[in-house]
Amino acid sequence: MAKLELFGAARCPYTLEMREWLEFGRRDFVEYDVEADPQARARLREIAADVRSVPVLVEDGRVVEVGFRGRGCMVEK
């Protein structure tokens, strides 16, 4: 099964919306807070160097969605 990762931030309302949407769809995923977790931030930078906003949904190491339904919050790089 595909490995799903959600990179988000605690203060970002769209991260919350994406999490609820994934949970509603009973998808298995791992969530990281890129503002609280420098390692996660570094990994997101590796996957998508120029992405500045969260949430970012990553499937098997590939970005599938930036923002939730086109809405996101900028995070410090």
Add this chain to the structure above:
Amino acid sequence: MASACSIRVRGVVQGVGFRPFVYRLAHDNTLAGWVLNGEQGVEIFLEGPEQSLQAFVRDLKLKPPPAASIAEIEIAPAQPQGLDSFSIRESQRLGRPTVRVSPDLPVCDDCLRELLDPADRRFSYPYINCTNCGPRYTVIEKLPYDRPHTTMKTWPLDEYCSGEYHDPVNRRFHAQPVACSECGPQYCLREDRTILRDQKQVIPRAVQLLCAGKILAIKGLGGYHLACDARNTDSVIQLRERKYRKEKPFAVMVPNLEAAREVIELSPEAEELLTSPARPIVLGPAKIELPQLAPDTSELGVMLPYTPLQHLLFTGNAPGVMVMTSANRSSEPIAFEDDDALQRLSGIADAFLIGERPIARRVDDSVARVGAFGPVILRRARGYAPSAVAKLPSAHPILALGADLKNTITLVVDGQAFASQHIGDLEHHQAFQAFEKTVRDLVSMYDVNWRDLLVVHDLHPQYHSTMYASLLAESCQSVLAFQHHRAHIASVLAEREAWEKPVLGISCDGTGFGDDGTIWGCEFLVGSLKRGFERAGHLRPAALPGGDAAAEYPVQAAAGFLAESEQLQNLTGAPFHFSSRYKDALRLVHKGIRTFTTTSMGRLFDAAAALLGFTRPVSYEGQAAIWLEQLARSSRSDHAYPFPLVEDQLDFRPLLEFVIQDRLAERPLQDVARNFQRGIARGLSAAAAELCQRHGLDTVVLSGGVFQNELLLEDMKLSHHGTGLQIWTNHAVPPNDGGISLGQAALAAFTAIETGRS
């Protein structure tokens, strides 16, 4: 027994003769009290008989000055203070100004009469104005609107002007930019190194040069124009060469409405637009043949004179149809500072007609037309900016930075969305500087605290506006990103204040960063401003060799769209004659090198245009699509090529296969173009009907640059007839990327961001 009340009037009420109007009204009704310009609007205190108070309020609502636009009147009962006269008090400065800055106004009939009356003190004075007309946004440096806060601050009033300025019943009472030839700024004419300053000779000499086929740089309200005789083909060709503007249309100015009627076809609605206070360039079908003006289209852009100087040129017998184009080299922002203009335009203009009054900010001419769904603004600038375009229910201020092309910004303060003038393409350094200045300008004009701001940008990670947003991140409340095509749809809903209405949005343009990082451009979006929008369908994805660079070469776009076609034709031979760029692009696609995925409607139009013969590179954005639309207009064919919705994707393959087949069968080009256009319209309409039914929707919103294609809109209007669906389009902001900032602001107004910085 005397009654009393306090009245606050909000809206465009400063700099439009509102206080003298209130003064006269109070006088007529024998009321005592005072009026002043506050930062929340105009404040009035009145006392007198109850009946007179009522009469006053009635007339306040019914007969405001022509340039005023009242948003709201608040009336509260008050204690009479025993005043015995009515007075106009000094401006107040307290909290944050919520009063609106007026856009620039065209010279009024009274001033025009004086301008042309040899017995008048301001006869032939090119800076004549009064409280009903003249410059506003282009002279205001800060609020409240008072002469020391304008670019007229360095010209003290002489006795005559001062008398008028202080006389409450005079038309020039507190007219901040008022001046006359004795005390005010002047125009001079500069040819090579000689400068003509004799006011009696300046205009005649300028006219003489124009009539002799010369190109003049003329300082206007919001920047310099380049002007020449539109009927003089050599002059127009010269101007194109010197400006490096190969094919993009030039607008013309004509002296009056009668003359405009001879140049383009004008419906009553179009005449209303042309003569409206904004005095935009109005596009319409050309009635005269001036092929050098607009090589790709049969439309011309026409405007009427709006400054006294322009009237003086025409009454001085300047050419009756004059090219009036923004003074710049191709795609740079318009020049508005004298030294810069002299330097940048030195190789372009033969002479300079320079006015002394500085321009506070660069504001281009606006462009509008009356389309299938009513008036539409294609470039929103002079005459419109910076007025409010919508109300948004936001408690905190929002700064929306727009898109990188055709950039505008929108500032939301106290629930009002103020959209800036057209700024330009941010990849040009000067446009980017203008962008930064406009941001600072609006934020300081409305006294917004940076710390309170929600800053909004496009989801595109490489936009210059995104980089700028990241610089602001430290000093503002929060930075949000919204997806391009959702912002287009949101702009229409914001204009209509339809905050909760669920709709099907169809967003079609050339390019925008999608949720999945691919290049989007034909998107069906279901949702509302409040709940956000979900992608419910789109164009079948195609390859885009070279990414956004393909926008310049229609054959390159064609390669991407045709690469997966089963029967790939050799298009380098007759009748297609594609250049080798096509084969190179195909090779890129097949090897997957520098190839992106796109659902761009703009590129689909480019691909079709290439198949119809537009195989050269475009010289301005949207050129190939405009060419195709014009070609289609000359056909009477009533067929439509198939463009079916298959699993929520509009499949372009049959559409393009028919184009190729009919080209090979040597059907007339215009018929093929027509069938393609109608195919697009029917495909979009049928898809809209299906998706609306599935999602239980009754309203379709159209936005994005592709919907500047009038023929497409006409076809869609027809296709939708009888479906019971209503169609909404943009009216207050452009459907192109100039409308993005309003859409972003609207989406931000509904965000659940916690305010109060931690």
